[in-house]
Amino acid sequence: SAVISQKPSRDICQRGTSLTIQCQVDSQVTMMFWYRQQPGQSLTLIATANQGSEATYESGFVIDKFPISRPNLTFSTLTVSNMSPEDSSIYLCSALTGTVYQETQYFGPGTRLLVL
Amino acid sequence: SQQGEEDPQALSIQEGENATMNCSYKTSINNLQWYRQNSGRGLVHLILIRSNEREKHSGRLRVTLDTSKKSSSLLITASRAADTASYFCATGVKNTGNQFYFGTGTSLTVIP
Numbered sequence: 001s002a003v004i005s006q007k008p009s010r011d012i013c014q015r016g017t018s019l020t021i022q023c024q025v026d027s028q029v030t031m032m033f034w035y036r037q038q039p040g041q042s043l044t045l046i047a048t049a050n051q052g053s054e055a056t057y058e059s060g061f062v063i064d065k066f067p068i069s070r071p072n073l074t075f076s077t078l079t080v081s082n083m084s085p086e087d088s089s090i091y092l093c094s095a096l097t098g099t100v101y102q103e104t105q106y107f108g109p110g111t112r113l114l115v116l
Numbered sequence: 117s118q119q120g121e122e123d124p125q126a127l128s129i130q131e132g133e134n135a136t137m138n139c140s141y142k143t144s145i146n147n148l149q150w151y152r153q154n155s156g157r158g159l160v161h162l163i164l165i166r167s168n169e170r171e172k173h174s175g176r177l178r179v180t181l182d183t184s185k186k187s188s189s190l191l192i193t194a195s196r197a198a199d200t201a202s203y204f205c206a207t208g209v210k211n212t213g214n215q216f217y218f219g220t221g222t223s224l225t226v227i228p
Contacts, residue, residue, distance in 0.1 A: 033215070042204060043159075043218040058215075092158070103208060104149065105216055107159040 002027055002095045004108035012114045013083055020079045021111045023093035028073035031096040031103075034066070036089045037110070043092065049076040083115045120205055120219035128225040135192045137222040139205030140185075146208040148181055149216070150190050154201045162190075162203075197228045 003026040013019050023032065032049040047068055048056040055068035070076040080087050090110045098104045120141035129135050139148070150162045165172045165181045165188065172179045178191040192199055205219040 035218075042221045043206075045215055045217060048215060103147070104161055104164055105206070106161060107151075109158040 001104075002029055002097050002106040004093060004095055004106055006091075006093060006108040006111050008111060009109065010112035010114075012116065014116055015084055017083055018079055018081045019083065019113060020077050021091055021093075023076045023078070023108055025074045025095045027097075029095040029097055030073070032070060032076045033094045033096070033105070034068060034076070034078045035092045035094065035107075037092060038089050046078070046091075049078075049093075080113065083113075085115045088113055088115045120207055120217065122203075122205060122219040122222045124222060125220065126223045126225075128227065129195055131195060131197055131226055131228050133195055135195050135199070135224055135226070137190045137203050137224070139188045139190070139219050141188075141205075141207045141217075141219070142186065143207075143209050145183070148179075148188050148208070149206045150177075150179060150188075151204045151206060151218075152201045153204065153221075159204070192224075195224075195226045197226050200224060200226045 005024045007022045034046040035043040037043045045058050046061045049068050049070040051070045065081055067079045090112050092107050092110045094105045094107045096103050096105055120139050122139045145167050147164055147166045149164045151159045153159045163174045163177055163179050165179050176193045181188045202221045202223050204221045206216040208216050
């Protein structure tokens with residue numbers, strides 16, 4: 001298993017500013033992901049955070065808006081850039097552990113973002 | 117979209133009854149996982165079923181997988197008020213580099 005922490009847990013930001021969310025895993029993991037969850041909705045995958053290389057983004061998400069870093073196997077950051085009220089959401093990071101075909105995702109507690 | 121769909125969207129039952137939730141998906145998968153999310157809280161991994169498995173049990177949870185129909189079900193037996201939460205299925209899709217795609221979720225309310 002993996003224990004994941006995120007900082008900040010919540011924030012209120014002004015339109016046009018940027019926020020960087022940190023994700024720390026208590027053990028080395030091969031893969032980390034970032035998701036967004038609108039209130040009452042399911043999770044949408046933003047990107048895969050690749051260690052030592054550029055993140056892989058899902059359709060509808062771009063690096064300029066959501067730059068991601070992953071400097072090592074236990075840490076990643078997601079920046080929400082030039083924020084607008086539509087970016088208000090919960091942002092979750094996850095880490096993948098386990099053997100092939102039995103990989104399990106563990107999630108951080110999430111970062112609640114409100115953009116005014 | 118690779119996102120799965122779950123039904124029902126909402127389910128309300130009496131404590132002690134069984135709750136069944138279904139998940140349908142679109143593509144070939146490596147495995148399927150069920151998660152629980154209490155209101156305003158993080159996701160908790162419940163159970164994983166591999167694509168070559170048909171049924172799996174964990175405590176009061178029973179998961180089935182029918183890859184021919186691209187569907188899975190989660191059964192919670194003898195439900196408790198503490199089971200009140202949203203339940204999501206997530207599919208580990210083949211050939212996508214281990215990404216997981218989440219279903220739309222079922223909101224379960226267990227009435228004491």
